[in-house]
Structure formats: structure tokens, C-alpha cells
Amino acid sequence: MCVFAVLFCVFLEARMSDATGFASDQAQLNQNFGAINTVLLLVSSFFVVLAMRAVHSPALRARAPRLLVGAWLCGAAFLVVKVVEYAEKVDHGITPQTSDFYMYYFVLTGLHAFHLILGLVALTVLVNLAKKPEMSKGQFAFFEGGACFWHMVDLLWLVLFPLVFLAR
Numbered sequence: 001m002c003v004f005a006v007l008f009c010v011f012l013e014a015r016m017s018d019a020t021g022f023a024s025d026q027a028q029l030n031q032n033f034g035a036i037n038t039v040l041l042l043v044s045s046f047f048v049v050l051a052m053r054a055v056h057s058p059a060l061r062a063r064a065p066r067l068l069v070g071a072w073l074c075g076a077a078f079l080v081v082k083v084v085e086y087a088e089k090v091d092h093g094i095t096p097q098t099s100d101f102y103m104y105y106f107v108l109t110g111l112h113a114f115h116l117i118l119g120l121v122a123l124t125v126l127v128n129l130a131k132k133p134e135m136s137k138g139q140f141a142f143f144e145g146g147a148c149f150w151h152m153v154d155l156l157w158l159v160l161f162p163l164v165f166l167a168r
Contacts (some may be wrong), residue, residue, distance in 0.1 A: 025101035044074035064130035
């Protein structure tokens, strides 16, 4: 979180020093991709919250793996949208070397995507834990930590999307 906070501040400083260039480049972004990804991550977080509740309740425990798979699918869909978005940029000759804005765009969203991939690995482990009839205290602590990590990835996107795609 601290690394992202520093990167966000550096991005804002760079934007202030080249407001016109950043605004011109930002206008070329497809906000629909960002909005779709925001919805996907919000839904995925909701699934993770429901899975956390399910593992606490013996009556609902069987639902937890399916809910986590739903969260995982939303995360995977996020990556598919991001790949399509990147491909669209590259097809138009836009790369990190195009401008300072696009350098930050690719670094920030790419770093977020890397963390999202780590989150997908964590969700995979959580699915396997949720299938157990009972979890040890250590396993439950890992389950909660994995859920928190997923929420952190979502929170970063909730800052990143408006910062890069919307804020003028």
C-alpha cells in the first residue's frame, strides 16, 4: 500500500507539471474498460465477504468454495479486460515510451494487475481451505489474510481507476 501511495503522489506531481499532456493522453483512455473492471472487482469483493460469512457458519460452509470461485472468475475477467485494453493501446502505437502519462498508466495498472494475479493464487488456496470440513486456527487466519489481501487489491483499483481514468 505504501509503494502505491508513493507512486500515486509521484503520478500526481508529474500530472501537475504537464497538465495539458496528461489530459490529452487521458482523454484517449476507454473509461468503459475501467468501469467494467471496477464492477468486476466490487462483485468479487462481495463474493469474498459472503465466503467469509459462509466459513463462519456450519450451515453455509458448503457455499464458500463456490463463492470464492465466483470471486476468482471476476478477477480473471478483470485481467481479460485489461489485456484487451492494453492490446487496443498497443494496436494504436501507444506504449510506455509514448509519454509520461502512458508510462505511469502502464506501470500503475501493470503493478496492480500483478497484485491481482497474486490475489488469484491466494483465492485458489482459499477455495481449497474452504472445502475442508474444519480449519485450524492457523488456516483460518490465513483464510482471513487472503480475503484481506483480495480486498486490498480491490481498494487499490478504487483509487487507481479515478486517479488515472477520471480525475482531471
